[in-house]
Amino acid sequence: MTEPKVTVYGAYWCPDCRRSKKFLGEQFIPYRWVDIEQDKEAEAYVLQRNDGKRIIPLLLFEDDSFLVEPTNAELAKKLGLKTEAKKTYYDLIIIGGGPAGLTAAIYASREGADVLLIERSGLGGQAGITVGLDNFPGFPEGISGQEFSERVTQQARRFNVEILQAVDVEKLEMEEGYHEIYTSDGKHYHSKAVLITTGASYRRLEVPGEEDFIGAGVHFCATCDGPFYKGAKEIVVVGGGNSAVEEGLHLTTFAEKVILLVRGDRLTASRIAMDKVNEPTSRIEVKYNTAVEALEGQDSKLKTVRIRNSQTQETEELHPAAAFVFIGQLPNIDFLKGYAELDQYGFVMTGHDIAHGKEMEMEPLPFETSVPGIFAAGDVRHGSTKQVASAVGEGAAASISIREFLRRSQ
Numbered sequence: 001m002t003e004p005k006v007t008v009y010g011a012y013w014c015p016d017c018r019r020s021k022k023f024l025g026e027q028f029i030p031y032r033w034v035d036i037e038q039d040k041e042a043e044a045y046v047l048q049r050n051d052g053k054r055i056i057p058l059l060l061f062e063d064d065s066f067l068v069e070p071t072n073a074e075l076a077k078k079l080g081l082k083t084e085a086k087k088t089y090y091d092l093i094i095i096g097g098g099p100a101g102l103t104a105a106i107y108a109s110r111e112g113a114d115v116l117l118i119e120r121s122g123l124g125g126q127a128g129i130t131v132g133l134d135n136f137p138g139f140p141e142g143i144s145g146q147e148f149s150e151r152v153t154q155q156a157r158r159f160n161v162e163i164l165q166a167v168d169v170e171k172l173e174m175e176e177g178y179h180e181i182y183t184s185d186g187k188h189y190h191s192k193a194v195l196i197t198t199g200a201s202y203r204r205l206e207v208p209g210e211e212d213f214i215g216a217g218v219h220f221c222a223t224c225d226g227p228f229y230k231g232a233k234e235i236v237v238v239g240g241g242n243s244a245v246e247e248g249l250h251l252t253t254f255a256e257k258v259i260l261l262v263r264g265d266r267l268t269a270s271r272i273a274m275d276k277v278n279e280p281t282s283r284i285e286v287k288y289n290t291a292v293e294a295l296e297g298q299d300s301k302l303k304t305v306r307i308r309n310s311q312t313q314e315t316e317e318l319h320p321a322a323a324f325v326f327i328g329q330l331p332n333i334d335f336l337k338g339y340a341e342l343d344q345y346g347f348v349m350t351g352h353d354i355a356h357g358k359e360m361e362m363e364p365l366p367f368e369t370s371v372p373g374i375f376a377a378g379d380v381r382h383g384s385t386k387q388v389a390s391a392v393g394e395g396a397a398a399s400i401s402i403r404e405f406l407r408r409s410q
């Protein structure tokens with residue numbers, strides 16, 4: 001496992017501690033969490049570094065420097081993340097630094113386009129938090145999602161792609177024939193073409209208590225947060241698809257037992273994953289027809305998962321060390337609502353799907369959205385296959401459509 005680069009001293013009740021932990025998790029920065037309410041020596045250490053004040057979180061870095069209650073912007077600066085672009089105008093701005101965005105950036109930049117890539121979290125997207133990629137061609141033994149992401153990012157940097165991190169795109173507009181991209185830090189950039197590769201995010205359970213315990217017993221990423229539960233007796237995983245089953249299997253490396261809560265009456269994962277769950281030595285127990293009704297806690301930490309069997313209506317209380325939720329995804333398109341055509345689930349329509357059945361002056365290019373010059377690729381796109389290999393392929397193909405668009409608009 002990667003050595004922690006930061007130690008976060010805090011307490012479970014502290015919202016700023018949660019915010020800092022969330023930020024580090026999103027940026028894939030390995031950190032160690034120390035609860036000063038459980039560790040008197042750690043509490044004394046915080047008081048000593050902090051002129052006798054008990055202000056948390058205190059974040060201690062590898063070089064022995066520290067920050068107290070930092071804002072996300074201060075933390076981004078300390079971690080050396082680039083948050084401001086060199087210029088205001090680019091040929092192509094790519095929103096989202098997952099496999100699709102990074103691949104498109106490599107292709108476009110290598111051909112001489114001036115490319116800015118904007119990423120709000122960690123580079124690599126969902127692939128970066130995947131335990132292992134077993135099905136990406138060219139790696140016969142598989143490759144960890146983190147290593148894969150680091151390699152693709154290095155490649156993009158080799159071709160001089162300018163990359164911003166910890167910057168969220170909030171709005172798109174058109175002005176005098178150029179696209180305007182507005183970011184969460186109050187800046188805006190212009191470009192001839194835009195590629196949206198913002199992927200998808202975890203769907204929440206939307207039950208009472210969920211919001212209160214995120215990061216404090218409720219998690220959405222086993223790779224990021226599973227190691228905190230090393231030696232735990234029991235962990236709950238919610239979901240019955242591929243992600244839930246694979247991540248559940250991974251969590252058995254930390255906990256003695258994993259309870260999988262499945263809403264329906266069967267698993268919908270791959271045959272290989274289901275076979276592993278059904279092996280006699282498996283440490284996964286599956287509860288079918290089971291829905292989570294509420295998450296409850298004590299001292300701001302998850303303690304109880306209330307469940308109900310939809311067949312018998314019986315309720316039960318579980319007391320796991322943590323609950324990991326893997327129940328599907330939602331496309332990251334807030335900034336596109338009302339701007340470009342989306343399908344009923346919010347995935348972005350492109351190419352033929354837009355032209356289908358409509359009289360149009362000019363049919364959109366492959367991967368082009370209903371807004372000329374704005375393209376979409378990867379998991380966020382309607383009809384995509386939600387895999388790393390296909391996201392990479394779509395990124396490459398979209399960059400070729402963008403090349404054609406830039407050529408035509410010269």
Ligand SMILES: Cc1cc2nc3c(=O)[nH]c(=O)nc-3n(C[C@H](O)[C@H](O)[C@H](O)COP(=O)(O)OP(=O)(O)OC[C@H]3O[C@@H](n4cnc5c(N)ncnc54)[C@H](O)[C@@H]3O)c2cc1C
Nearest residue numbers: 096098099100120125126127169198199378379386387388
């Ligand atoms: C747990 C898990 C396991 C998986 N296992 C496999 C596997 O074994 N094999 C496989 O092929 N696939 C696997 N997948 C699927 C695969 O990771 C995705 O299909 C792939 O990462 C999609 O790539 P993408 O570039 O389209 O989007 P993403 O990887 O989702 O990247 C999108 C990026 O855009 C960023 N972003 C979103 N909104 C904004 C915004 N407004 N401003 C700036 N940035 C923004 C996000 O932070 C993210 O980094 C797995 C996924 C998960 C979650």
